[in-house]
Amino acid sequence: MSVLRGLGVAAGLCAIWQLLVWVTAAPKFILPGPLLVLDALGSNSGLLLEHAGVTLAEILLGLLFGVLLGLGSALTLIWFRRLRPWLLPVLVVSQSIPVFALAPVLMLWLGYGMASKVAMATLIIYFPVTAACYDGLRHTSSGWLELARTLGADRRSLLLQIRLPAALPALGSGLRVAASVAPIGAVVGEWVGSSTGLGYLMLHANARMQVDLMFAALLVLAVMAVGLYFLIDRLLKRLMPWQPETLFDNDNDKESLA
Amino acid sequence: MSVLRGLGVAAGLCAIWQLLVWVTAAPKFILPGPLLVLDALGSNSGLLLEHAGVTLAEILLGLLFGVLLGLGSALTLIWFRRLRPWLLPVLVVSQSIPVFALAPVLMLWLGYGMASKVAMATLIIYFPVTAACYDGLRHTSSGWLELARTLGADRRSLLLQIRLPAALPALGSGLRVAASVAPIGAVVGEWVGSSTGLGYLMLHANARMQVDLMFAALLVLAVMAVGLYFLIDRLLKRLMPWQPETLFDNDNDKESLA
Amino acid sequence: ADKVTLLLDWFINPDHGPLIIAQQKGYFAEQDLEVEMQEPADPSMPPKLVAAGKADMAVSYQPQLHVQVDQGLPLTRVGTLVATPLNSLVVLESSGIESVKDLEGKKVGYSVGGFEDTLLKAMLGQQNLTLEDVELVNVNWSLSPSLIAGKVDAVIGAFRNFELNQLDIEGHPARAFYVEEQGVPAYDELVLVVNNAERENPKYGRFMTALEKATQYIVNHPDEAWESFKGYKKDLDSELNRRAWADTLSRFALRPAALDEARYQRVGAFMQAQGLTKTNPDVASYAIAPK
Amino acid sequence: MPAVCIRNASLAWQGRSLFSDLDLDLPAGQWTCLLGQSGVGKSSLLRLLAGLTEGMQARARIETDDGRPLTGRIAWMAQQDLLLPWLCVLDNVLLGPRLRQGRPACEQREQARYLLSQVGLSGLEARFPAALSGGQRQRVALARMLMEDKPLVLMDEPFSALDAVTRLRLQDLAAHLLADRTVLLITHDPLEALRLGHRVLVLQGHPARLTDPIVPAGATPRAVDQPQVLALQGQLLRQLTEAPA
Amino acid sequence: MPAVCIRNASLAWQGRSLFSDLDLDLPAGQWTCLLGQSGVGKSSLLRLLAGLTEGMQARARIETDDGRPLTGRIAWMAQQDLLLPWLCVLDNVLLGPRLRQGRPACEQREQARYLLSQVGLSGLEARFPAALSGGQRQRVALARMLMEDKPLVLMDEPFSALDAVTRLRLQDLAAHLLADRTVLLITHDPLEALRLGHRVLVLQGHPARLTDPIVPAGATPRAVDQPQVLALQGQLLRQLTEAPA
C-alpha cells in the first residue's frame, strides 16, 4: 500500500470521525473531535512517546512469547496424538476464562512490573495462535505427507518443510489476528496495575476527564497496531512468494472472477 | 468427546488448580481452591444462574451480529475489489483500537442496558471473523471458480456453492476464535457499566472480597464458553461431512504420519 | 534505610497529599525510610497484595477494611490519611433533586467499591425509602460523564473533593449529599493498612511520624505544599487538582497514627447491621496505633 | 451448432509468448482433435476459447458463423478434474444445474444417474471424491461435462487416466452423445484423435503453429484397425516428431 | 536389488474389499508392469507395497529375498504429481535430499539439473509448479522420483499426461536409469507395458485377481513395431476385455 493511499485513508477516517462528532453532537468529554485530539497529541507528545515505548515493548514481547507458545502447543497437539483428546479441552477451557479476570492473580505472582503485562498479552494471543496453527498444521494434504514419508523425512523435516509451509496461510491468519489482539492484552494488563504505558495513561486521563488525552493515547495505540499489522503482512508476503496475494496486494491480484 | 472424558478433564483441571493453590501457597482471597469455589457455586446457584442468563444472551446476540457483520464485510471485500484498498486499512485500524477503551463511549451512547454489551461482543469478534472469512473466501482455488464460470454460475451461486463451502474450514477457525472471545466482550461491557450479568457479579464479588463467588462466576462463564465452543464445533462438523476431522474428532482421525 | 513499598488506592491525587509531601520534603528519609509508591487502577487489589505479603503497606478505605477483615484477610490499620468520609451522593444542580427523598424512582449510578449500595440504602432508609425505590446502575469509571450525559440522575461513590470540582469545571455545577449527614456513621475514608504479621514493626511508627510532619507542613503552608505536590510528577498540575487540593486540606488526619476505637467499633456495628460483615470483632484485632 | 473461427490469436504467460497470429477453425458439428508436445500451449489455447484468460496475456478474434458470442454456449472439461470435495459424486455431476438454478430438477437427477451409469460409476453416486481412484474422478468430470447441453464442447485430455477398455467405451459414449456438437478435443493419443476426429491438428514449435489438418474419412468413432487409420497414424507420428524438442 | 514377494495380500476401503489372498512377485532387477480397469485397485496395491496404508484396511506378508525390510528402500511416484506449491521446480526435484539432509549437496543439485534437462524442462528450474502445464508437472514428479536412488521403484501411471514423443523419450530414460532396479509400474497403455516390462500383469475382477504374467522376450525398451510386441498386444487386450465391466 502506498504511503499516499495510507494518508488518504487516514484523512478519510478523520473526516468520518469529525462527522460522527457533529451528527451525534457528542460532548467533548465523550467523543472529542479529531482536531482536539491532535492538539492533545501535539502538546503531550513527549509523555505519549514515553508511555508508548513501554506498551510497544510489552506488545512485542507478548507477541513473541504468545506465538512461540502457541506454535509449541500446536506442535505438541500434532505430534502427540494421544494427548490430544485431553489437551484440547484444557486449551478451550483455559481460553474461555477471561484473561483479565486472572489479572490480579498474575499481578500477585509477577508483580506490578512489565512481566505481568507481557504475560497478559501472551495469554490473550495464545489461543488464537494455537488454534490457527493447529488447524493449519492439521490440514496438510495427506498426499504430501505420504510422499515425504516415502522420501525418508524425519519428524523434524516433515514439520519444517511440509507441514509448516503448507500451514503458512493459516498461520498468517492467526498471526494477523494475534497482532491485532496483542495490544488489547497489554493495555488491559496496564489497566489492572502499572504506572507506565498507554493503558495507564488512558485510564488516568479518563479518570481526570482529559478525554482528549485519552483519545490521543488511543490514537497512538491504533497507529502502533496498524504498523504492526502491516509489518506482519509484509513479512508473510516475503515468506509466501508462491502465493502472491496478501491482504494489501492488489496490483497483481489474480482473481476477478467473483 | 464422550461425557466421561469431559468429566475426566474437568477433574484433572480441578486437581491442577488445587495443586497450584498448594504449591504457590496462594491465600484464598487471591486464588481460592476448587472446593471453596464449588461451595460458593452451590450456595449462590440461583444468583449465578440469573446473571449467567443475561450474559449468555449478550454473548449469543453478539456472536450473531458479529458473525453476520463479519461475513458481510468479507463479502463486500470479495465483491467490490475497487473498495478493497480503501476498506482494508479502515478495517485494520478499527480493529487496532481496543474495543473496551471505547466501552465508556458505547455505554454513553447505548445506555447501560443490554444493547451496549451486545455491541461490545459484536465489535470484539468482528475483526477475527472478517479476517478469517475474507482469507477463506479469497483463497478459493481458481480452477473451481473458472469451472463454475463456464457452467454459467452467477455471483450468488458462485458465492453460496463454491466460495462459501471452500472457505468453510477457514470460517470455522474464525468462528471458533469468535466463540472464545465473545464472552470477553460481554464481560468487559458489564464491567464498564451494568446492573446484571456475570461480569457485574464478578466486579461486585471482587469489591466485597468474596473471591470465592468471583471465581464461581468465572467458572460459570468458562463452562458457558466451553459449551459454546463445542456447540460450534459440532455444527461445523455437521456442515463439513467431507472433512471428518474437527477439533475433537479422534476416532476416525486420518493422519498419524507426523 | 528500611524499605516500605506502598500501594496507593488509585492514581496519585490530592488525597495522597501527605504521602507525597513527606516524600518530597524528605520526611521519610529523615525517619530512615525508603518509600516506594505504586499506583494501581483497581482499588481492591492493594489490600490483597499486602495480605499476601507482596507489598508492605496499602492505602485502603475503612469500610472496606471491615469487610476484608471479615473475609479473613490478615490486615491491620496502622494509620489514617483522610479522617472524614469523602464519599457522597452527587446530583447536578440542574436536576431539581433537592433532597435524598427526591431520588425516588430515579436512576443512581455507582462505581463498584463494594460499599456504595449500602451507603445508599442507609441514606434512603432515613427517608423511609428502600433500594427498590431507585434503579441502581454500575457505571464504573464514568461517574461524571454518565451524570452529565443524563444517563443517570445521581451518582453515589463520588468524592466530594474531586467529582464536584470536575463537574464544575465541565460547566455542570453539582450538589453533594454527605453520607455522614444522612445516617451513615462517620469513618476514615483513607487508611493505611499493613499485614498483621508486620503490625508491630517499628518502621510504621516512624512512617506515621513522617506523615504527621508532612500534614502539619501542608496545613501550615498550603501554597508551598501545593507547589511541592505538583512538582512530584509531570501531570499533576491541573485545574482539577488545584481545586481538589484546596478542598482536601481540611480533611487530612492531623494525627495519622491516632486511633479512635469507639468510632471503629461504631462503623463495625453499622457494617454488621447492613449485612456486609458477619461479626464486629474487637478493634484491637485489626487496628492499632503504632508506637 | 456454430462453426467457430479463431483469428490472430496470441497468448503469453508472464511475458513468455506461446504463440501469436494463430488461426484455428472449428467446423460446425465436427470434432477437431488437437495434439502437440507437452507444454506447447494446448490447454492455454482451450482456456482462451473458453474465455478463461485470467493471468495470461491473450488476444484473439473469435467468430461464430451464427454471429452470436460464445458466452454461455461452451462446455469445458479441464485437464484437472476439478471435483468439489464437499459434494458427493452425484452432486458433482449436477454442479451445472445446481449453480444455475439451485435445485436440480427431477429429470436432471435422472440424467445424471444415467450418465454415471454410462461412465461405469453406478453405485458410487453418494461417495465423496476423496474416495475415488484417479480414473473414477476423471469419469465423474466427464459425466459432469456431458450433463451440460452446450453447442461448443472443449475437452482437455478427457480419457488420459482410463484403461484401454474403458477408454474405448467412453470414446464411443462421447462420440454418440456429442455427435452433432462442435468439439475441440485435446489428446496425446494419436489413435484416439484418428478414431474420434473429423480433423486432426498438431500444435507445435516455438512460437507454436498449427499443422495442416489430417482429415480421416468415414464416420466416427472409427475402428482403430482400419488400414486408413493405421496409415494416418504413421503420418501423424511423423508430424509429431518433426518438431524440435 | 531385492526380489519382493507379496503373499496373502488383502485390502479394503471402508469395509469394501478390493481383493484378498492376492500374491504378487516382483523379480529382482526386473520391471513388472501392471494393468487393469480403472478403480480395480492398482494404486491401492502400490500404496500397500509402499507402506501407505492409512485409511485402508490392509494386510499382507511382504518378503524380500535379502531378508531386509523394505522401509527406506522404496521410491514412489504417485498418480497425482504431489508437487509442493511453495518450492520451485528445482527444489521440488530436490525434495528427497532436502527432507533427509536439509541442504542438498552440490552434486545433488547438479544431478537434479541434469534430470530436469533429461525430462525436457531445462530453463524451468526456477518456476513455481503453478506455472506449469499438466505434462510438465508430471515430468517434474518423474525427475523427483529419479533423484531417489532406491532399489525398489513404484510408479503409478508416470507418463499418462505426456505426448507420444515425449513419452517414448522418457520411457527410454526411465528404462535406462532404472535398468537394474526392481520396478512395479502401473499403466493403462498396453504398448507401454509391453515395451518396458519384463513381466506384464493384469489386475481384474471383483475380488481382484492377477492374471498369469505375459513375459515378452528381449531387452527393454523394446521397439513397439516388433511383431512379437504386436502379437502380445492382442493377447493383452483380450485379457483386458475378458473381465466383466
Ligand SMILES: Nc1ncnc2c1ncn2[C@@H]1O[C@H](COP(=O)(O)OP(=O)(O)OP(=O)(O)O)[C@@H](O)[C@H]1O
Ligand atoms: N481414500 C479412499 N477411500 C475409499 N475408497 C477408496 C479410496 N481410494 C480409492 N478407493 C476405492 O478403491 C478402489 C481402488 O482404487 P484405486 O485408486 O486403487 O484404483 P486404480 O486401480 O488405481 O484406478 P485408476 O486406474 O482409476 O487409478 C476404487 O473403487 C476406489 O473407489
Ligand SMILES: Nc1ncnc2c1ncn2[C@@H]1O[C@H](COP(=O)(O)OP(=O)(O)OP(=O)(O)O)[C@@H](O)[C@H]1O
Ligand atoms: N499459470 C501459468 N503461469 C505461467 N505459465 C504457465 C501457466 N500455465 C501454463 N504456463 C506455461 O504455458 C505453457 C503452455 O502450457 P499449457 O498448459 O497450455 O501446455 P499444454 O500444451 O496443455 O501441455 P500439457 O500437454 O503438458 O498439458 C507451458 O510452457 C507452461 O509452462
Ligand SMILES: [Mg+2]
Ligand atoms: Mg495441457
Ligand SMILES: [Mg+2]
Ligand atoms: Mg490409480
